[in-house]
Amino acid sequence: MNAAPVPREVHAELKGVTRIYPAVPGAGAKLPVHALGPIDLDLVRGEFFAVVGPSGCGKSTFLEVLAGLQKPTAGSVSFEGKPVGGHVPEGIGVVFQEDASFPWLTVWHNVAFGLRRNGVAAAEVRRRVEDAIAFMGLKDFAGAYPSQLSGGMRQRVCIARTLVLQPRLILLDEPFGALDAQTRLLMGDEVLRLWRRTGATVLLITHALDEAAMLADRIGAMSARPGRFIEIIATGWPRDRDSTIVGEAAFGEITGRLWERLRSESLKALGHSGVSAMAAE
Amino acid sequence: MAIMTRIGLIRLVVIAALIGALELACRTGLIDHRIIIAPSEMASALWTLLASGSLDADIARTLGLIGLVTALSIVLGFAAGIAIHALPRLREALDPFFATYYAVPVFIFYPVLIAIFGLSLMPIVLIGVATAIVAMIIATLNGLDRVPRVLDKVARVHRLGRIATALQLQLPAAAPYLFTGIKLAVSYGFIAVIAAEFILSPAGLGRDIADAYADFNNRRMYALILFLLIVATLINAVLHGLDMRFAARRSGGRA
Amino acid sequence: MTATRRAADTLILLVGLVVLWEILHRIAGETAMPAPLSTFAYLVHNLATPRFIANLTTTGLELGYALLLAYGIGLAVGVWLGAHRLSGAVGEPILVSLYSLPKITLYPVVLLIFGLGISGKVAFGALHGVLPVALLTTGAIRAIPPVYLRAARTLQLSPWQTITTVLLPAALPEVFTGLRIGFTVTLLGVLLGEMFASKEGLGAMIINALQLAQGEEMMTVAIVLFAFAALANGLLLFVEHRLRRI
Numbered sequence A: 001m002n003a004a005p006v007p008r009e010v011h012a013e014l015k016g017v018t019r020i021y022p023a024v025p026g027a028g029a030k031l032p033v034h035a036l037g038p039i040d041l042d043l044v045r046g047e048f049f050a051v052v053g054p055s056g057c058g059k060s061t062f063l064e065v066l067a068g069l070q071k072p073t074a075g076s077v078s079f080e081g082k083p084v085g086g087h088v089p090e091g092i093g094v095v096f097q098e099d100a101s102f103p104w105l106t107v108w109h110n111v112a113f114g115l116r117r118n119g120v121a122a123a124e125v126r127r128r129v130e131d132a133i134a135f136m137g138l139k140d141f142a143g144a145y146p147s148q149l150s151g152g153m154r155q156r157v158c159i160a161r162t163l164v165l166q167p168r169l170i171l172l173d174e175p176f177g178a179l180d181a182q183t184r185l186l187m188g189d190e191v192l193r194l195w196r197r198t199g200a201t202v203l204l205i206t207h208a209l210d211e212a213a214m215l216a217d218r219i220g221a222m223s224a225r226p227g228r229f230i231e232i233i234a235t236g237w238p239r240d241r242d243s244t245i246v247g248e249a250a251f252g253e254i255t256g257r258l259w260e261r262l263r264s265e266s267l268k269a270l271g272h273s274g275v276s277a278m279a280a281e
Numbered sequence B: 001m002a003i004m005t006r007i008g009l010i011r012l013v014v015i016a017a018l019i020g021a022l023e024l025a026c027r028t029g030l031i032d033h034r035i036i037i038a039p040s041e042m043a044s045a046l047w048t049l050l051a052s053g054s055l056d057a058d059i060a061r062t063l064g065l066i067g068l069v070t071a072l073s074i075v076l077g078f079a080a081g082i083a084i085h086a087l088p089r090l091r092e093a094l095d096p097f098f099a100t101y102y103a104v105p106v107f108i109f110y111p112v113l114i115a116i117f118g119l120s121l122m123p124i125v126l127i128g129v130a131t132a133i134v135a136m137i138i139a140t141l142n143g144l145d146r147v148p149r150v151l152d153k154v155a156r157v158h159r160l161g162r163i164a165t166a167l168q169l170q171l172p173a174a175a176p177y178l179f180t181g182i183k184l185a186v187s188y189g190f191i192a193v194i195a196a197e198f199i200l201s202p203a204g205l206g207r208d209i210a211d212a213y214a215d216f217n218n219r220r221m222y223a224l225i226l227f228l229l230i231v232a233t234l235i236n237a238v239l240h241g242l243d244m245r246f247a248a249r250r251s252g253g254r255a
Numbered sequence C: 001m002t003a004t005r006r007a008a009d010t011l012i013l014l015v016g017l018v019v020l021w022e023i024l025h026r027i028a029g030e031t032a033m034p035a036p037l038s039t040f041a042y043l044v045h046n047l048a049t050p051r052f053i054a055n056l057t058t059t060g061l062e063l064g065y066a067l068l069l070a071y072g073i074g075l076a077v078g079v080w081l082g083a084h085r086l087s088g089a090v091g092e093p094i095l096v097s098l099y100s101l102p103k104i105t106l107y108p109v110v111l112l113i114f115g116l117g118i119s120g121k122v123a124f125g126a127l128h129g130v131l132p133v134a135l136l137t138t139g140a141i142r143a144i145p146p147v148y149l150r151a152a153r154t155l156q157l158s159p160w161q162t163i164t165t166v167l168l169p170a171a172l173p174e175v176f177t178g179l180r181i182g183f184t185v186t187l188l189g190v191l192l193g194e195m196f197a198s199k200e201g202l203g204a205m206i207i208n209a210l211q212l213a214q215g216e217e218m219m220t221v222a223i224v225l226f227a228f229a230a231l232a233n234g235l236l237l238f239v240e241h242r243l244r245r246i
């Protein structure tokens, strides 16, 4: 199942990245938390990469370090050949785990938020916003406020807000974490459409193994905290896939393999330190 | 909706009945006109007073003072709130002061301010700001505390600067709380200015009421009282309306 | 550790206030703004004089009567509006708009009805206090989850038992908040009353001192009032926190 012979161009690169949250002195003094790494990873331009891992293993930390929202404690991150650190480079879009839609703006103005500030001409703003809104299926809600939308629609607003800026690397942090399973499958299709149309590199964080298996070209399975990649699985799906592949045999194989690797890690994350040794037998 | 209007109707009837009873009691002499005059008389007295134009200067002065006090309190209180929010240690030290501020009669300082600045506008402005500003500071702190942390990240993804982040994200996110502060500042500013004028001041509507009381001029006194109550009610109604507008937009409801 | 640091910080701010006072004194001059030190000396010497004690007693008495009225009427109205749905729906907005009116404008009316003596000031204080007590009591009763009543019924409690063992304990903390706020505004009302056309009480004393250019006396009265109000509020807050932790 080898990928097509297109030239592999490294889009973003992490080298020996670790992240340790420093100790907090004073009230309820906290010890330093080793949240991530060391991590070595190359993201290939145009690929769809998914990260799965038990809760609290450092997935969001990984995303924030990659986006430049946090500085790695050690190691280096680069995006399109330039080092990243401390600030978010142009060309990276992020959709967060929490609902980050602005309740004081309508859907239309939420989506236009980034464009308006960048000095894009008004007509061009209108064209791109309307396009993004239509693409995310929000056409009938352009004048609505986020409080009038469901959680899934609000996340779509956030995706559209990222999309209009035409990022070359899109980072999605469990954007559908709060949705029911069926809606999630459909949202997965949307993300695939988005990925195909924009040609961007997509990195999706999720805790749902099936979601990762269905969407990604490659899946990074992360260990319990501190998060490291214990295995990276290539799925070999064709580029024009959709959610119907959940019926294929290969899909079951991939999820099975992922669960095999992650079961003991998830138990560790739950605090069952002894069980992981038993499970390994 | 039908229940709402029914209750509103009953409320209207109750208020009208109360006013009607007062009118009747005054007309029949049950209540001495040297104590309370009939509501209809209050209204007609107010009408003639307003029409004569003799009140214009005092109205301008008092409402201008209230506006000045409120504006100063809101602007300075907001700025102070942002500054204090940025200094957690100062804030912790100030917390006990904020918690007791509205429990102590700050207004008692008004005579002290007169002693310092003389019988001028200054003591009124200062006591008004002193009364109103802390509500705005507390509301600003409250609002900033409740700005979701993810907004900071969004700001950085959009590469906003400090000031743009404050104006475009933090301010609107904190707006409902700020509005609570604004409402309180208006209300406190109003009360403090009128009280100061009433107790000791060279001019103004509060002073007019006190003078009319001292001259046993009940028609004038009740006309002035009625005027202030109407103004206060109007201001409250406007603020309440704005509040409902914000709330409806933010918490869904109408599609 | 942090608690002591916080207390130290607050203390530093308090000292800062006194320093500010001293600076103000240097700028404004002796008659307008006496020095902190001379004020404290004045306070120590005059606090026990019959004149001071007489005024203190007057204010205390007025406050006591006004609180009695405000609490009595406020609780009764609050329970009524809280328990009777229609009355509550009709009456609460009326009380809310009355609460936001500047009551000082009504003081002449109060004086015309109750006269210039102690009863006018008592009535004016009560007028301030009655509204927050009533409003918070209404809210407290309305906030009792209906499931409590159903639970009481399944336990076969009598109406009286329901009130004393379920409703009262459930509503008490918030009712107490009303009593605390009622205390604050009643005190303010009484003092405002004393500051206008009155010869007795701490409020009258401070106006009198202003006319006699007695800076020390003004500051002394203000400090005594602040200390009293802050102390009373602290005490009521303490009880309130206890109640909430049931």
Ligand SMILES: Nc1ncnc2c1ncn2[C@@H]1O[C@H](COP(=O)(O)OP(=O)(O)OP(=O)(O)O)[C@@H](O)[C@H]1O
Pocket: A021, A033, A035, A053, A054, A055, A056, A057, A058, A059, A060, A061, A062, A097, A207, A225
């Ligand atoms: N700002 C911080 N300071 C200290 N510790 C932190 C901070 N942020 C996260 N952590 C800790 O780092 C670890 C990794 O957190 P992270 O949010 O990256 O996990 P996650 O995999 O995204 O979890 P989830 O699946 O719940 O989203 C956790 O143990 C968390 O408690």
Ligand SMILES: [Mg+2]
Pocket: A059, A060, A061, A097, A173
């Ligand atoms: Mg996360």
